[in-house]
Amino acid sequence: MNFQTYLPSEILKPYVRYFYKLETDVGLPTAEKTLRTIADGCPGIVFQENSKGKLVRDQKLLPSLFLFGQSTRPSEISMxxxxxxxxxxxxxxxxxxxxxxxxxxxxxxxxxxxxxxARKESTLSDKLNDVCTTAQKIEVLSHFMVGKIKDKRSGKEGGIQFALDQLLHSGGTSSLKVLQEELCLTERSFERKFKEYVGISPKLFSRICRFQSSLKQLQTNQFDKLSDLAYENNYADQSHFIRSFKEFTGLSPHQYQKRSTELVENLTELIL
Structure with missing residues (x-):
């Protein structure tokens, strides 16, 4: 697989981390692939040209262009x-x-x-299919999203954004109780607002941040023993870390290393 990232324009940086292009190696025979989504704390957009191949999840054909939300559990996609x-x-x-x-x-x-x-003669997917290069497709998607900035409702959940930033910067180790108190919110209001703004509870988002921090260390071999990963990422012990890892990937850390190749941060290719 060939993978390449592209930075968004300045106006889109508060909303977009990066664009990416993922494609089959040229000249290699086409074979069905099994991909697995894992929780990374981020939603996203995917466009797959129907003329090239199709994505199927849970025996259902995915649209060629879709917006997806937070992932809290692993799921397999066949290509x-x-x-x-x-x-x-x-x-x-x-x-x-x-x-x-x-x-x-x-x-x-x-x-x-x-x-x-917007209800026009050509849809967004039509516009993407009408252009050829990656740069042109990124321009089409960027234009669409900039339009959403102009059209979106006014107001911003500044307090929840602050809590979100703290959890991201701390790798999920910030105290939720302290954040809740700093925002002068009840536990119930904090959870409700966070779910509406991010998609999941602050507790689950915090756990995903910790998992992602440990995953990056696992992928880059920045550890001597699994227990090191557990304690460095504030897990109670190694067994607690392994249970959390299985929850978000469907595999143990050892199985993940043996059977998975990361394609994108929230997508791996399984070696069956």
């Missing part, structure tokens, strides 16, 4: 044909702050992005 995908990795708050959606409604789910397009 038939050539992989030629343009993706957008969004910031955790983007479903709400950019698209004005209740982020919780898209958790572990997706939405055909054409449904959010």
């Amino acid at each position: 038939t044909g050539d992989f030629d995908t343009l993706g957008v990795c969004l910031h955790p708050n983007a479903l709400n702050s950019l698209f004005g959606l209740n982020a919780e409604l898209l958790t572990d789910s997706c939405l055909e992005l054409d449904a959010l397009s």
Whole structure:
């Protein structure tokens, strides 16, 4: 697989982490692939040209262009044909702050992005299929998202954004109780607002941040023993770390190292 990232324009940086292109190696025979999604705390957009190949999840054909929310559990996607995908990795708050959606409604789910397009003769997916180069496709998606900035509802959950930033910067180790008290919110209000803004509870988001921190260390071999990973990422012990790892990947750390190749931060290719 060939993977390349592209930075967003300045106006999109508060909403978009990066664009990426993922495609099958040229000249290699096409074979069905099994991909697994894992929790990374970020929603995103995927565009896969139907003429190249198709993505199937839970025996259902995915749209060629879709917006997806937070992932809280691993799921497998089968790929038939050539992989030629343009993706957008969004910031955790983007479903709400950019698209004005209740982020919780898209958790572990997706939405055909054409449904959010203005009612015109050509859909967003039509426009993407009408251009050829990656740069042109990124321009089409960027223009669409900039339009959403202008159209989105006014106001911003500044307090929840502060809590989100603290959890991201601390790798999920910030005290939720302290954050809640700093925002002068009850536990129930804090959870409700966080779910609407991010898609999941602050506790689950915190756990995903810790998991991602340990995953990066695992992938780069920055540890001597699994217990080191556990304690460095504030897990009670090694068994607690392994249970959490299995929850978000469907594999133990050892199985993940043996059977997975990371394609994108929230997508791995399984070696069957």
